[in-house]
Amino acid sequence: GQQKQGEAQVIGHPGCVWNVIPxxxxxxxxxxxxxxxxxxxxxHASLAASxxxxxxxxxxxxxxxxxRSTGPxxxxxxxxxxxxxxxxxQGRSEGQVQVFQKDGKxxxxxxxxxxRTWIEVGEVTGTNENAGTLNGKQYDHIxxxxxxxxxxxxxxxxxxxxxxxxxxxxxxxxxxxxMLDQNYLPQIAxxxxxxxxxxxxxxxxxxxxxxxxxxxxxxxxGAPSYASEPAVPMDITPTYDYLPMKGYKTFETGIxxxxxxxxxxxxxxxxxxVSSNQLSTGEAGETLDSLANTLSVTNRYHSxxxxxxxxxxxxxxxxxxxxxxxxxxxxxxxxxxxxPDAAKSERRAYWEEILGGALDMCLGLGDAAAKEVxxxxxxxxxxxxxxxxxxxxAGAAGILIDKILDCAEACATSGNKNVRLSVATxxxxxxxxxxxxxxxxxSSVAMRVVDVVGTIAGCGKYETEPMVxxxxxxxxxxxxxxxxxxxxxxxxxxRSIGSMVERVAAGHGEMASAVSKEIMSVLxxx
Numbered sequence: 001g002q003q004k005q006g007e008a009q010v011i012g013h014p015g016c017v018w019n020v021i022p023x024x025x026x027x028x029x030x031x032x033x034x035x036x037x038x039x040x041x042x043x044h045a046s047l048a049a050s051x052x053x054x055x056x057x058x059x060x061x062x063x064x065x066x067x068r069s070t071g072p073x074x075x076x077x078x079x080x081x082x083x084x085x086x087x088x089x090q091g092r093s094e095g096q097v098q099v100f101q102k103d104g105k106x107x108x109x110x111x112x113x114x115x116r117t118w119i120e121v122g123e124v125t126g127t128n129e130n131a132g133t134l135n136g137k138q139y140d141h142i143x144x145x146x147x148x149x150x151x152x153x154x155x156x157x158x159x160x161x162x163x164x165x166x167x168x169x170x171x172x173x174x175x176x177x178x179m180l181d182q183n184y185l186p187q188i189a190x191x192x193x194x195x196x197x198x199x200x201x202x203x204x205x206x207x208x209x210x211x212x213x214x215x216x217x218x219x220x221x222g223a224p225s226y227a228s229e230p231a232v233p234m235d236i237t238p239t240y241d242y243l244p245m246k247g248y249k250t251f252e253t254g255i256x257x258x259x260x261x262x263x264x265x266x267x268x269x270x271x272x273x274v275s276s277n278q279l280s281t282g283e284a285g286e287t288l289d290s291l292a293n294t295l296s297v298t299n300r301y302h303s304x305x306x307x308x309x310x311x312x313x314x315x316x317x318x319x320x321x322x323x324x325x326x327x328x329x330x331x332x333x334x335x336x337x338x339x340p341d342a343a344k345s346e347r348r349a350y351w352e353e354i355l356g357g358a359l360d361m362c363l364g365l366g367d368a369a370a371k372e373v374x375x376x377x378x379x380x381x382x383x384x385x386x387x388x389x390x391x392x393x394a395g396a397a398g399i400l401i402d403k404i405l406d407c408a409e410a411c412a413t414s415g416n417k418n419v420r421l422s423v424a425t426x427x428x429x430x431x432x433x434x435x436x437x438x439x440x441x442x443s444s445v446a447m448r449v450v451d452v453v454g455t456i457a458g459c460g461k462y463e464t465e466p467m468v469x470x471x472x473x474x475x476x477x478x479x480x481x482x483x484x485x486x487x488x489x490x491x492x493x494x495r496s497i498g499s500m501v502e503r504v505a506a507g508h509g510e511m512a513s514a515v516s517k518e519i520m521s522v523l524x525x526x
Contacts (some may be wrong), residue, residue, distance in 0.1 A: 005418040012061040013031065013033050013064075013066075014060040014061055014063070014446055017033055027043045038348075040510060044329070054222070067130065074108070075179065075433065079155045080106060081101070082101055083109075083120075084102075091118065092111075094112070097121070107121070107439065108121045113479075120439070121345075122438040123439070140162045141162075142158050143161065143192065144156060145174075158501045161170075167190075170189075196358040215232050238522075242514060243475040243476060243522065245428055245472050247390040248387045248433075249384065249428060249469070250388050253296060255295060255296065255338070257296045260292040263328050263335075264289070265286050266328040267279075271284050277320040279316060283312070283316075287313060291311075291313075294339070297481075301339055301340060302340070303386060304341065305341045306342040308347075311350065313329075314354060315350070317352060323372075326361060327369065327374040327378055330379060330382055333382050337351070337389040337390075338380065340389070342389070342390070343393035344387070344391065345392045348391070348396050349394075351393040354382075355382065356400060362375050363407055369411050370411060371415065373416045373419060376422070378406060379424070380408065384429045386429075386493055387429040387433050397433065402445070402448070405445075408426055412459065420466050421463075421466045421469075424465075424470045427449060427452055428473040430449065430473070431472075431473040431476035435477070435480055438482075440481065441480065441484060442484060444487075446477040454500065471501060474501070475515060475518060485500060489522065492523060502516055503518050
């Protein structure tokens with residue numbers, strides 16, 4: 001289009017531009033690009049390239065932009081090293097990023113020099129050029145809107161939108177913020193749904209670029225206007241109020257000096273009575289005090305740090321003490337895992353050891369797992385918090401999901417209400433992690449979640465809150481992306497899960513009933 005006065009010109013390239021050098025004072029310049037080409041740009045028509053060369057350049061820019069938007073092709077993914085053999089590829093430095101192929105997708109992994117392993121970061125996908133920050137908040141899409149104002153001027157506004165949000169809620173907040181006419185609500189919501197992910201378009205009252213007259217009831221502003229553009233196909237996907245679970249529920253009781261003091265006191269008491277693998281005087285004293293002090297100041301979590309020396313006593317106690325002495329250490333780990341520095345990605349191997357040790361301790365109770373309280377309850381709470389803590393602890397929990405489900409199944413019929421709430425929350429957070437994961441989980445793992453919920457529903461012991469959490473976990477795995485979700489829905493229907501859900505929900509209040517209805521709706525979409 002026509003470049004406006006004072007507006008910077010943007011010249012796309014097929015690849016990363018390495019250097020730009022001006023050619024004298026003519027305004028011409030030369031660029032060097034990652035594709036191996038040097039190009040000269042000029043303002044003088046007599047020096048311009050032929051139309052064929054210009055077309056080839058523009059086509060190359062368009063193609064490169066499309067590749068960046070859609071991510072790597074199947075051919076490119078096939079050439080990447082396989083994730084299963086990542087141990088054969090050694091990183092050169094801390095934080096190095098390497099792309100692997102896993103289950104037909106490209107994933108990015110970061111090298112951890114301390115553990116000598118690659119830590120999976122996420123799937124490599126296309127870029128979203130509309131993403132950005134607005135008023136200090138990060139959005140998946142920042143879309144422009146122009147509003148006519150009295151006197152013929154135009155006020156340029158921006159609306160921020162995140163994938164998964166309700167467009168009508170976002171539109172209403174925008175209307176309230178800028179005092180626009182309430183009649184614009186469906187129009188703005190449609191604009192968000194149709195244009196999210198595209199750049200440039202604006203919205204308004206009529207088609208063909210028409211501009212509406214000033215509306216005195218809209219807080220002094222005129223109606224928004226938009227240019228005539230073809231409709232964008234929309235993916236009509238059902239949305240629900242409770243499903244899938246997003247984010248994580250946590251157990252944060254005891255994160256204060258008084259609560260932590262009780263846990264540390266109990267650890268020191270048991271340290272004096274264990275027959276072997278005692279903590280040293282320094283570990284049981286200054287080290288635990290330092291850890292507790294850092295954990296108690298929650299408003300400094302964004303800047304405080306926790307050393308491996310402070311975490312080491314937890315490893316000793318959970319991995320080497322017996323269940324009758326180790327449960328206070330599991331409780332301290334439940335709190336420590338919520339600290340972002342303690343749970344950072346470099347410490348995934350550490351948390352695998354901690355979570356694995358707690359789970360082994362719980363499973364080691366055998367048939368008594370449903371009768372004991374301390375170890376089952378604290379282990380399930382540690383697991384629940386691990387998903388929220390950080391990429392290291394969450395990644396460790398993700399690796400141990402089979403064992404987590406074993407432990408949840410073993411404790412599901414507990415006669416203690418605190419254990420039941422802990423089990424339901426661990427299952428809920430597990431389902432949320434599976435749904436959000438960039439690496440699809442097989443339907444066999446998802447069906448294990450369904451099985452645990454079946455045990456919970458069948459025992460008839462669960463109170464309303466843990467029952468609702470269990471039902472949401474079930475609904476979440478039914479909505480797993482890709483083929484896994486479809487397979488889980490198919491298997492769930494074959495097992496008449498819908499009937500079980502309706503029966504259980506009937507005795508647990510309005511929210512359980514609402515979740516039940518959403519689950520039935522999900523099952524009906526197969």
